[in-house]
Amino acid sequence: MTTLAQRQAGFIALIHDEDRPLPTDFTARHAAGMEVYRNNYRTALIDVMLDTYPRTAKWVGEESFRQAAAHHLIVKPPSSWTLDDAGEGFDATLTELFAMDLEVSELAWVEWSMHRCFSATDAVPMTSEQFAGLASGFGEDEWLELRVRFMPQLATRLLSHDLPKIWKATDAETSEQFDYHLDRPIACHVYRDGESPVFITGEMGEAEAVRLMSEGATFADICEMIAEEKGPESAAAEAGSMLARLIGHGMIQGIETH
Amino acid sequence: MDRVIDCFSGFGIGLRADHYADFLEHRIPVDFVEVISENFMLDGGRPLRILQQVRAKYPVILHGVSMSVGSAHGLGQKHLHRLKLLADMIDPLWVSDHLCWTRSSAHNSHDLLPLPLTREALDVVCDNIDHAQNYLGRAMLFENPSSYLTFPEDEMTEWEFMTEMAKRTGCYILLDINNIYVSAHNHGFSADNYLAGIPADRVRQIHLAGHTPGDIIIDTHDRAIADGVWALYQKAIGRLGQVATMIERDGNIPPLHELLNELAIARFEAADALSALAA
Numbered sequence: 001m002t003t004l005a006q007r008q009a010g011f012i013a014l015i016h017d018e019d020r021p022l023p024t025d026f027t028a029r030h031a032a033g034m035e036v037y038r039n040n041y042r043t044a045l046i047d048v049m050l051d052t053y054p055r056t057a058k059w060v061g062e063e064s065f066r067q068a069a070a071h072h073l074i075v076k077p078p079s080s081w082t083l084d085d086a087g088e089g090f091d092a093t094l095t096e097l098f099a100m101d102l103e104v105s106e107l108a109w110v111e112w113s114m115h116r117c118f119s120a121t122d123a124v125p126m127t128s129e130q131f132a133g134l135a136s137g138f139g140e141d142e143w144l145e146l147r148v149r150f151m152p153q154l155a156t157r158l159l160s161h162d163l164p165k166i167w168k169a170t171d172a173e174t175s176e177q178f179d180y181h182l183d184r185p186i187a188c189h190v191y192r193d194g195e196s197p198v199f200i201t202g203e204m205g206e207a208e209a210v211r212l213m214s215e216g217a218t219f220a221d222i223c224e225m226i227a228e229e230k231g232p233e234s235a236a237a238e239a240g241s242m243l244a245r246l247i248g249h250g251m252i253q254g255i256e257t258h
Numbered sequence: 259m260d261r262v263i264d265c266f267s268g269f270g271i272g273l274r275a276d277h278y279a280d281f282l283e284h285r286i287p288v289d290f291v292e293v294i295s296e297n298f299m300l301d302g303g304r305p306l307r308i309l310q311q312v313r314a315k316y317p318v319i320l321h322g323v324s325m326s327v328g329s330a331h332g333l334g335q336k337h338l339h340r341l342k343l344l345a346d347m348i349d350p351l352w353v354s355d356h357l358c359w360t361r362s363s364a365h366n367s368h369d370l371l372p373l374p375l376t377r378e379a380l381d382v383v384c385d386n387i388d389h390a391q392n393y394l395g396r397a398m399l400f401e402n403p404s405s406y407l408t409f410p411e412d413e414m415t416e417w418e419f420m421t422e423m424a425k426r427t428g429c430y431i432l433l434d435i436n437n438i439y440v441s442a443h444n445h446g447f448s449a450d451n452y453l454a455g456i457p458a459d460r461v462r463q464i465h466l467a468g469h470t471p472g473d474i475i476i477d478t479h480d481r482a483i484a485d486g487v488w489a490l491y492q493k494a495i496g497r498l499g500q501v502a503t504m505i506e507r508d509g510n511i512p513p514l515h516e517l518l519n520e521l522a523i524a525r526f527e528a529a530d531a532l533s534a535l536a537a
Contacts, residue, residue, distance in 0.1 A: 003330070003378065004330040004373075005331065007411075009363070012367060015367055015369075026410075033474065037406060037407075045368065048368075077365045078365065080366060081336060081337040082299070082337075119300035119303040120303060
């Protein structure tokens, strides 16, 4: 006799693989019912991904998007309790599917990161004035040991395409597409401003700096990183300028100096 | 643990994002709203802020879709923990979910999948409900699902299964009238027998919704409630007495006033059934 666990494992397999033969004890009526479940699974999850990646869908066209989403569900079927995670890893899938058009996966990465920020823990960013007030009392040791706490779910990476322009293009009703490839990669940071997820771009080195700082690097570490790339003369000034910019954009919620 | 859920005989609707502004800016004539728990089991952000504001104005029911109480591998502790955090924050009228399973040990379908109606499945469901109710520190309601197939190994009817489930766990029943209608059509059983077989004293809420007709009726929640479902609702109220009644709409969501008009019909149908009962 089929146990419940066996029945459920088999049922999920039938939903995932539409070509999989039905159990021998299933009748035509069972087959019709199974088709409803297969269709519900596929359409519901693809609809969720359309909600999560509306601009990516617009960029590649809805039919192409649906095919890519269906492929993603086959190679990476959902395992999380929350439907919000259904599109996780889709940018990596798109990197394979649109290997010659990498702006597609970069756009999807931005949308996914914004999706994650939308329901991130609430936090209030530090203002430039608050930072200035604290920093006015810093000695050299405080500056060197300075660490920052970024806003929850902040995501950072390098982009090789001009995402701000692509973003605007997906707002427009034109299907005209240009070459958005950049000669030099840029940093992209995604975070939440109030209740709205946003992204900004910056100098290439900012991506690595933000990554290091989010892992606990100090201001001194960042100065050293910049010094290795550009020489020691302006490293502290450049690191300070970058820090001021990140604070000005509301990406940092707090600092520590010990 | 509070194992008793008192009767609450109001009328409400499912709160959906299309109507957030209506509920925040106006006093909407409903006795409660119901929300999908998982949509608010979040760390923060706009949805949680809105739910807290709505809760300040209306009683709220938390209705889940992902507990997977029929899973042979037990409940997901992450889900349960998140649900408890939300329930503690919102102080809902009650917490409900479905008599179904959504996931295997490795994957989640995010659909309300049908259970074989066997003694083994009943044991699994009761164990999982016991665990959930103990963890949450409250009794729950479980809803009869719509289903599109039954299993060759079934050993009892769905109403027998639900009756035993309620008896063994002390949980309550959320009776979805549309789901009874849909499953009765799809599987060829009598909806009247279903209503007659459900323990009236355990039912605390009724769901009403629209479906897509066909050889197999699909529970789509995307249109007005069908006449046959209204007729079955009258019979249900006649048998159960006044029970909290809610209209679910998840697709083709109309302006709020259309849903309120449908809710007014529910009030009328319930009153009509109760007056017939009194006579």
